[in-house]
Amino acid sequence: MTEALPMGATIGILGGGQLGRMLSVAAARLGLKTHIFEPGADPPASHVAQALTTAHYDDTAALTGFAQSVDVVTYEFENIPTSALDVIEAIVPIRPGREALRVSQDRLTEKTFLQDLDLAVAPFADVTNQAMLTEAVARIGVPSILKTRRFGYDGKGQARLTSADNIDHAWAQMAAQPAILEGFVDFTREVSVIAARSAQGEVACFDPGENLHRNGILHKTTVPARLSAAQRTDAVLIAAKILNALDYVGVLGVELFVTDGGQIVNEIAPRVHNSGHWTQNGCAVDQFEQHIRAVAGWPLGDGSRYADVTMENLIGADVENVAALAKESDAALHLYGKAEAKPGRKMGHVNRITGSPSS
């Protein structure tokens, strides 16, 4: 697939959560249809999609039918089983490509990949048993964080080490899964760059956003981030290096720690990213449309920002404030259509337009 997909073509999306939902809406704006593949019932993305396949990722027949009905496949999460990708890729292209998934599915592979690009990362060590953890703690020190290599997100599968006495407890929390110990980084702030690369190799970045987390989950992103012009340039160069190294097609989220000694890459996500939701109310082409444009072989938007915006997640019971939020001037609500508000579940977000671009 080297030509741009024509209007009326269909994009397959693996995963039916809020990211798939907002990708579907963006595809519709470009006259494209979407087909969602999702094991769970009543997925949010299906409310705004042309078609839905409800099946598990080991259902070869369902995957085959899905792939045959679409022109290209993308995804809203990185932990897709390799076997499912193999079935799909025999039929249609997957964008972003397999290399991005291979790298980002495993924290150790990802850190090694970034280090090999001469990008700064936190000190890290491979930990597959308790003895290796003891050695790693001796080398990297505390405080540090032990994380499962795979399937972690929003602070899940993590244990913080504050003293060598915690080793037993921390290792137990990994439930014998391969892990990685990451040294603590003394950062002044965390920012993220939402960057995109087209099928033709063009790169476009949105302005970096400044992130605030609560309980290991993103709480708020503010644009512009408090960065110097030189820091902004560095952030863009880091993102572009990663995109080019992966021969990437689509939107990539790059989380960066800003330190006195420069920016350190925390992690990358080969997909649209929660910290890029502000673009929906700050840019003519938002991150979701940018991703769809790349995946469909269309030209990218240039990332121009025409408003200062803050994005705040509505998590669990936060969504009960919707009536009050709906009355706020300059607030744009984005709710995900999830039936039940469980603690920690992302139910929606609100973008607040705080002014004309201030930088």
Added chain:
Amino acid sequence: MTEALPMGATIGILGGGQLGRMLSVAAARLGLKTHIFEPGADPPASHVAQALTTAHYDDTAALTGFAQSVDVVTYEFENIPTSALDVIEAIVPIRPGREALRVSQDRLTEKTFLQDLDLAVAPFADVTNQAMLTEAVARIGVPSILKTRRFGYDGKGQARLTSADNIDHAWAQMAAQPAILEGFVDFTREVSVIAARSAQGEVACFDPGENLHRNGILHKTTVPARLSAAQRTDAVLIAAKILNALDYVGVLGVELFVTDGGQIVNEIAPRVHNSGHWTQNGCAVDQFEQHIRAVAGWPLGDGSRYADVTMENLIGADVENVAALAKESDAALHLYGKAEAKPGRKMGHVNRITGSPSS
């Protein structure tokens, strides 16, 4: 229905075109689902809706099933058969209400309604036969426009009279349908106000847009319109008077001719309106969400505008320029997913952000 619809509720939409499509997307942003009722195949709105009923407006069983599956019904066009509305209204509320439809379905009723509100309208006359047309032309003069009372839009069902010699020809074009003769208004510009009224009686208006037509179809809307502060106030007061008189719930489009002697109401549309599409890229809450908020009993957005915007329709073959439009900085594409680009068919629009609010 006096309470706000909860998230997860379903809004039924009569009509599956681009307006229904953009209403569906707006409903999704508020966590609401949509069910489209449309006789035609593969309607654009169905690509982003939870459910679709394909049936004609005289199919009582289909209308009943549709109404039973939703919490409230709205519509994207005004020419819905009364019999269909009767079936639906026995089961669920219709918003905006029947009075708005009754008034706007017939140009003569609409003009009389506006005149009774002491609003300025063009001179008009009831024309049901050729003799009445001869009398009307003698009274109103030429140039003037003969229009069918019902089912006209985008310049269809209209004949222009430039001399009394045209009477035979003009009357023939009406095909014996009841008509209305409208005198020519010497206006400096045409503007429109997209106004909303909530179930609680709140009124909110977006900034007036200035409209440019080509071949009887809207070509371009520019915000801000070239109006004085006093003219803006007048426009808002006119819209509010109409909304209140109709005990209206939803978004209403009001087209106004600006003349040296004040503003003259050209026509009203009891729905979201093409000239309000700019709000998608100029406001936190666009006209589609504003309509859904009203219909769902939610609080209205306040109409704040945070960008200057021009909206240009992509009609027929215009859509072939999409590749070039996609490369433009600050241009937001909105394509409707229609399979075939026929002459005169609205295929999409482009909103161009031209700057921070200039007034």
